């Protein structure tokens with residue numbers, strides 16, 4: 001083992017034993033469930049299983065580098081809400097993080113999670129495979145060899161399964177690495193507590209023109225949480241990815257992209273008004289369009305995405321077919337319908353970037369019928385329309401809401 005690598009491995013472990021991330025209090029479980037992307041059960045069903053996975057049947061999920069438990073708890077709760085067949089395996093290097101995650105599961109009365117302490121690099125030898133779904137968020141970019149880490153996960157994935165991943169994005173993190181380098185040169189070798197203290201002092205006097213100060217998308221160092229400050233600016237090992245590098249990472253490990261989340265952020269037309277430029281952007285392939293969107297946006301600080309095996313049998317993304325049930329993420333048809341009825345365009349803020357979308361005609365009417373139980377055929381018949389007319393009218397509404405990651409499809 002290279003000396004530097006061993007030292008960095010030890011420093012990564014020390015960080016997460018001292019400052020489990022993200023900071024969570026198990027008592028908060030009584031008040032709320034943290035839900036998000038990836039790994040919301042309806043979302044992963046939509047993107048990886050064509051919306052057709054039956055969660056009353058066995059379903060094995062792995063959360064690799066599970067931290068303080070956000071994804072494992074959300075997944076385990078969603079699966080428990082659908083019966084007893086689903087199971088989650090949580091794995092993390094840090095036993096302090098695991099303790100928090102376990103206490104959260106206990107607070108919720110969840111008994112469908114196995115907790116393991118160890119490295120995801122050792123997964124192939126643990127004989128746990130195959131998993132139907134693997135979540136790995138905010139972890140691969142901290143490994144010495146991210147490709148080896150992802151390859152270890154791929155070796156445990158069922159051929160018809162898929163993954164939800166998150167890695168840092170280069171452009172939205174503009175300013176992070178010069179400050180990380182500065183702090184490394186000044187504080188490497190200090191205790192975690194001392195590093196945090198010195199980092200706070202350095203931030204107080206950072207010149208206005210420093211890129212970290214100029215980057216309005218980044219705020220983790222201003223939350224007043226030592227764990228967040230350390231993760232952003234004192235991490236012993238992290239790297240970031242541009243879209244083409246994400247695609248290369250997947251190709252190198254025999255995986256392929258299904259979708260970046262939120263899909264609309266990776267559409268260049270969101271950032272282009274000129275008709276000629278929009279026409280040219282439309283001619284690019286999906287990867288080139290996503291890369292262009294990242295170059296234009298400036299606010300994408302993480303890449304969250306679903307992926308499946310290149311030669312696997314995962315069904316992929318759900319389709320706007322009659323038997324599919326539209327599912328609103330927040331089950332808020334009434335409010336959303338009123339919002340859509342009141343205007344002709346919708347402006348959504350992703351971090352600091354406002355994205356404005358034209359609202360297709362009839363959007364409010366369609367949304368009013370969604371109750372997360374009726375399928376599209378039933379909605380079509382309640383609206384007294386033929387299927388072709390219904391599809392022509394509402395496929396664009398579906399596309400807009402799915403692009404914002406507000407609407408998914410499921411079959412039952």
Ligand SMILES: C[S@@+](CC[C@H](N)C(=O)[O-])C[C@H]1O[C@@H](n2cnc3c(N)ncnc32)[C@H](O)[C@@H]1O
Pocket residue numbers: 012016021022064065066067068069070071091092093094097118119120121136137138139142143231
């Ligand atoms: C930034 S935290 C993210 C936690 C969680 N995935 C989330 O998104 O909330 C990174 C986590 O990865 C864990 N980790 C780092 N390297 C690992 C490895 N080789 N195997 C397993 N876990 C690892 C750390 O201990 C830490 O809990």
